[in-house]
Amino acid sequence: MPARDEWDPRRLPNQSGKVFLVTGGSRGIGYFAAEQLAGAGARVVIAARDEARARRAISAIERRIDGAEIGFLPLDLASPASVRAAGESVAEWERLDGVAANGAITWGPRRRQLTPEGLELTLATNHVGHFLLAATAWPALARTAGSRWVGMTSMATMFAPADASALNSDHDYSGGRAYALSKHAVQGFAWELNRRLRESGSSSIALAAHPGYSADGLTAARAGVTPRPPAFERWLAFGAQGKNHGATPLVRALTDPGARGGELYAPAWWVKGPPVPLTPRAASARPEFGRELWRLSERWAATEFRP
Numbered sequence: 506m507p508a509r510d511e512w513d514p515r516r517l518p519n520q521s522g523k524v525f526l527v528t529g530g531s532r533g534i535g536y537f538a539a540e541q542l543a544g545a546g547a548r549v550v551i552a553a554r555d556e557a558r559a560r561r562a563i564s565a566i567e568r569r570i571d572g573a574e575i576g577f578l579p580l581d582l583a584s585p586a587s588v589r590a591a592g593e594s595v596a597e598w599e600r601l602d603g604v605a606a607n608g609a610i611t612w613g614p615r616r617r618q619l620t621p622e623g624l625e626l627t628l629a630t631n632h633v634g635h636f637l638l639a640a641t642a643w644p645a646l647a648r649t650a651g652s653r654w655v656g657m658t659s660m661a662t663m664f665a666p667a668d669a670s671a672l673n674s675d676h677d678y679s680g681g682r683a684y685a686l687s688k689h690a691v692q693g694f695a696w697e698l699n700r701r702l703r704e705s706g707s708s709s710i711a712l713a714a715h716p717g718y719s720a721d722g723l724t725a726a727r728a729g730v731t732p733r734p735p736a737f738e739r740w741l742a743f744g745a746q747g748k749n750h751g752a753t754p755l756v757r758a759l760t761d762p763g764a765r766g767g768e769l770y771a772p773a774w775w776v777k778g779p780p781v782p783l784t785p786r787a788a789s790a791r792p793e794f795g796r797e798l799w800r801l802s803e804r805w806a807a808t809e810f811r812p
């Protein structure tokens with residue numbers, strides 16, 4: 506086992522025999538997380554709403570990694586019916602070692618949009634969809650010793666206070682604020698889930714990860730998967746890192762044998778760098794926030810979740 510400060514993202518522990526689900530694995534950071542996990546020998550299932558895009562991602566991984574085992578699961582995080590169907594099929598799997606809860610709207614729309622269920626779209630996609638996925642897929646994680654749930658959060662949380670009563674953006678909507686609030690919910694859920702897992706004596710853990718600032722313009726090219734942004738985007742992304750590097754905190758949280766529930770994995774120099782474990786300091790790490798978030802999430806997802 507590598508020492509905690511000697512993690513090399515290019516030399517992951519062998520993941521043969523393990524199964525991971527990556528939401529939003531059809532492109533961006535999720536794609537590279539799927540590629541890195543498959544490269545370490547894991548079976549990976551890409552859960553995505555656009556099947557054609559997901560198939561291009563799967564082909565790209567298969568071209569790079571001999572014998573890669575990659576599957577596809579239809580999942581639209583904004584649609585409770587889609588999430589429920591996906592979660593119920595995952596619940597039947599023999600094992601599930603980890604979920605990368607990565608798929609997201611990465612900035613809320615200019616005007617507040619509601620789902621048919623009356624939820625603000627960014628919150629519904631980034632958090633409520635993942636909460637419902639966890640609740641419905643949990644039997645597979647519960648039957649896999651040491652399984653992990655990793656919520657993909659963002660430094661953007663610093664732009665909005667962690668206020669559970671504000672999460673649905675009923676007042677003062679802006680796309681950036683809705684995104685920041687949704688990420689308080691994503692990370693608060695992971696840490697509250699971990700507290701509940703400890704209380705129930707489960708061997709599963711839950712953690713969060715963030716990718717710093719990971720820009721398309723600096724990302725390693727993958728035919729059919731990565732966009733080719735104009736040159737000025739590379740310039741704008743000065744000081745950032747590519748999405749291939751942005752995936753490494755997520756992948757470390759899923760695979761580091763020394764990872765502990767309740768941690769936050771992030772780039773060493775905050776916006777970029779090798780992935781390191783941190784102790785969360787955000788207000789969304791507090792148990793009071795987690796308890797209220799859980800109560801609201803059960804209502805929003807119309808589902809009880811007792812892990």
Ligand SMILES: NC(=O)c1ccc[n+]([C@@H]2O[C@H](COP(=O)([O-])OP(=O)(O)OC[C@H]3O[C@@H](n4cnc5c(N)ncnc54)[C@H](OP(=O)(O)O)[C@@H]3O)[C@@H](O)[C@H]2O)c1
Nearest residue numbers: 529531532533534555581582583607608609657659718719
């Ligand atoms: N890039 C950064 O600097 C940065 C910084 C902080 C946090 N993050 C977080 O890291 C994660 C990945 O970001 P990224 O930069 O890779 O974003 P991205 O390139 O925009 O990819 C987002 C992924 O989420 C999927 N997605 C969006 N809405 C969905 C829905 N309703 N159902 C299912 N999948 C959906 C997208 O699928 P489609 O292809 O179907 O749209 C895509 O696969 C996100 O959680 C983001 O908030 C990123």
